[in-house]
Amino acid sequence: MSEPSVVFEVIDGVARVTLNEAERMNPLSESLQAGLLDALARVHEDKAIRAMVLTGRGRGFCSGADLKDFSQRAAQMPPGDTLGAYVGRMMKETGNPVLLGLRTLPVPLVCAVNGAAAGGGFGLALAGDIVIAARSAFFYSPFVPALGIVPDFAAVWAGARAIGRARTAGLVLTGHKLPAEKAAAWGLIWDCVDDDQLQDEAMAIARQLAELPAHAIAETRALLDAAERATLAEQLELERQRQAELIDGESFAEGVRAFTERRKPRFRGR
Template structure:
């Protein structure tokens, strides 16, 4: 299954949906059309999750960059004109995008193939697993324009890195290479450039064949831990374990273990 879009590429194969940001001449920076098409594509992913055709999402970029953030030429203002309301842009575009990504009931993998700057960096970091090419980099470029990090950056960065490193990256706007991003725990793994796509495809295939119902509950539990206290998290674990224990995936996993065969998970 494929979708026809102007600024992105979208395809589904063997349970893996691949969404490629496709404005390589602009380093895949966001404009209004891309935002609308991303929302449409994520609706297709959510629909595919419900009918069983999609079990994993891979998000990547075309060309030499992952995403350079906002396309500033899409916000050009003539001298004397009133400046745009950037808060409105966040509310209409970036907020629903990152919320839709985080709400997906399946594993989401970012394959960062080049520079990920501004909102492009934070969209990648909102995914569940982030793989980055060795030549890739992450830049919180908002400070160069007198802005604050958006797309969840002020929430994600201190939780992944602590306030000292989060402030250093966001106030200075320094480039953070993929190797150091892995060492700091910002991303899951840095791999050689030529191995990025094959590595991500292998992981996506592994996850697509796995118990995706349990994966979805695991995601929810991990993210909930940032606001729950320890006892609240234990209650959540109990409740989710009850739900998982009644799932067909758990039933199949136990049966496969007893029968000494490979499980055939369906994601429910």
């Protein structure tokens, strides 16, 4: 019996989701994307899960599109169908839902980039609330210089917001491979750690995030998203609205109790 394309396990309330086609550097195959959608559904359903780690097995995090499979499919397309139409359908049915699902998880997401994050894997790696990478990892977008198509999996959207238009354009137009250390220095990711420390560090961060109030991740994402487009006055007004509601909530009350009692707060799960 073959191994699953995606391995799902729960450790101390943290779902660890591992891309498991290591011999091919975890390409975005149909089975891998289906495995990711299944993992996302399980996280939604299991209320005991309070954080998620996404990582890969082997020397690659994710190598992007399965070009070998594309070549085979192109040769077997029935009349009236095209490879482009097939890819468009796959993006609509699985690829885009995977990215949107990761970005809207009800729990915080840590992406632990263990190796090359190439093509669609570049965007996949940036989907986390916190992204850390092994020192040997790198980010690579071959779409424009090698294939004559545009980047997908929201790599440009995430990159431009993290490091600006100039650096993002340079990466995707030249196909320059961005080492993990430089990605951290630029602010594309949270941190770069030694390879043998990556998984332990990712789980440590996830456990820390798992102790947050259940609603905190959605509230923080909303504030960060607003900051990308709001004026200063609009951002201040949004902050005022959210504080007026949240301060009357259970989490704030527990935080104040913990402060006065000189202990760590104990927030409820989702």
